[in-house]
Amino acid sequence: MQKNDWSLSAIVAGFVAVLVGFASSVAIVFQAAAAAGASAEITASWVGVLGFAMGISCIGFSWYYKAPILTAWSTPGAALLATSLQGVSLAEAVGVFIFSAVLTTALGLSGWFDKLTRKIPLPIAAAMLAGIMLKFGLDIFISLQASPMLVLLMIGVFLLAKRFWPRYAVPLVLLTGVLFCFSQQQLDFSGVELSLVQLVWVSPAWSWSAILGVGVPLFVVTMTSQNIPGLAVLRSSGYQTPVSPLLSWTGLITLVSAPFGNFSINLAAITAAICSGPEAHPDPDKRYTAGIAAGVFYLLTGLAGATVVALFAAFPKELIATVAGLALLGTIAANLATATVDTQHRDAAILTLLITASGVSFFGIASAFWGLVAGLVTTGWFSWRRSQA
Template identity: 55%
Template sequence: MLKDVSFSAVVAGFIAVLVGFTSSVAIVFQAAQGLGATPEQTTSWMWALGVGTGLTSIGLSLWYRQPVLTAWSTPGAALLAATHGMTLPVATGAFIVSAVLITIAGASGLFERLMDRVPVAIAAALLAGVLTRFGLDAALAARGDAALVATMALVFVLGRRFWPRFAVPGVLLAGIAIAGFSGRIALAGVQWGWARPQFVMPEFSLAAAIGLGLPLFLVTMASQNLPGVAAQRAAGVTAPVSPVIASTGLATLLLAPFGSFGINLAAITAAICMGPEAHPDPRRRYIAPLAAGICYLLIGLGGGAVVGLMAAFPHALVVAVAGLALLGTIAGALASALAVEKHRDAAAITFLVTLSGVTLAGIGAPFWGVMAGAVALGVQHFRTSAPPPR
């Protein structure tokens, strides 16, 4: 394994964690506090999510020798943040219900059979739609911090020209250097100390199971695992879907009493670990989620200290490095989505609906993008016969 370790893969893993963590940690804290969690219990949530995500990313990537990155459910956290009038023990019982459903969906093979019916063009368009938002955010960040973003973009272009393997690490280092010299990395609020897990005895309620557990399951599967599998397939990753999904469900189940509301496949951050920027050789890219898993473990164990460190980076730096790191993956996904002419219209619809960010019935745009593309594909090719051989 040591011969597969590379600087670019390690940095890709760190960037994936930086992007995933900083874009969702505020929602997680809001969700915990909305359910009445104490500061100690909120820190326990970060411990459970960090340890669960870290161990599953490390274990699955090592077992399959492929880049398999997990994450906590950001849409799930948003759902929890919007939940009112529920106690933490009752919500913990709903976490367990959702985890059991995810485990069954994975172990039974139902989710994998569903994904096998999604055409490559639709999957690639879904991935492009999910990721393009980050590219747009990187460009828009220039409005508030033009010097930082423009310098990082210039370093990226030069890096792609002269040292392609180190273009993204160079962007990250350049951004940190500029932010550091301008005094914009805020370390004063960091509180050092190890996290201590807090056990919450779950209380089971039929109303909570239906009102929170089932929606949490649906949101996690539709908005996280579905684009996560699409990202893997678009990148040529062949790790089996069923045992991976079942593993995330079991990890959530074991850690739910400590605050793990949902561990699932990563999609956006996984793309950072599965692209050529992580390593030119696809067989050595599994090191990136391995490094990310170690970072997530440190987040979990470090608790509030790591939260403060990760939040110390300027927002413009985070969104710029994310957009630039995903540029190659976005281009590749769009090329795959539009390559086959008979799938082009359906792929374009999938891309646009996913990019729109529309949320209906509490389910995010990735699910509706696939549904829209599938309907378009079905209408266009319903009962069409194969062309005669030439």
């Protein structure tokens, strides 16, 4: 790692990724912990160990593979736990986490996941990603209704910076938003108290009903709704990192840290897209520093635990939504172009995009998976029809 590989834009991209990751879904983690009957101390331990696990893996993966490889907790997995852990003891919940981690590790070591994902056509994967990220772009203009002055100012700064200082567009947007909110007294730090996290060990217990009813679905939704889109982000950004080692290591890290509350970490999609686009660094070979920066910020969130969560909560949601949407504009555009440039896959790609963006969910599995299935089935149908012609 060279000193000149680092840039302010890469560091800010890492910070924005962590800010978006925590602010957008940490409440779901709290709900999952509450469903398992976790105390305030144990809930803080969950947040702390997740921060440590994501920080270590982001730094390690990004440094070793020289690519912006980010991990995240499984947001669909947390949502599943929030609705499925009622009546399951905290010790049995830890047993569920361990079981899911063992399956993830075994799948990574087998190499099956890597072989399967390589059969997904790039336009279909790009369409799925565009569908996932489309919501973040639309949220800019939804936020415009609630905070027109803030959002218009941030958009104006973004357009100006893209014209004259494109490398610093996102940092300038973030700085503008923070300064505006500060001047309008919209930053509420009253709930922020400095404290270091204390990890709490919970010994696992085993319940077949919990393992089958919660553990298997946790594994499935994490693979389909998180790891597949996460890998697609890497591939669409031009990084051909082998996925089996990444899957194995995320499974092992989850396995080791599950007793402290790590229910699942996986390849990130949205936050990885923030760090793998041109806004992070104009040189793709140097964007790995954004992944390392995100890892450092994740470690800090793990160390500070509830303090950092409260700090992130102080930012208005409109500010976070606008920063995230603007940071992803380039990635959305690139994936839309990839999805539609090949006429052979265009219909299948558009179908994938629309189903993914719709947010429909069946059997507890998110729309990204069903969009991918629809695209692959449509591609297979058209290929079969052409072979019969």
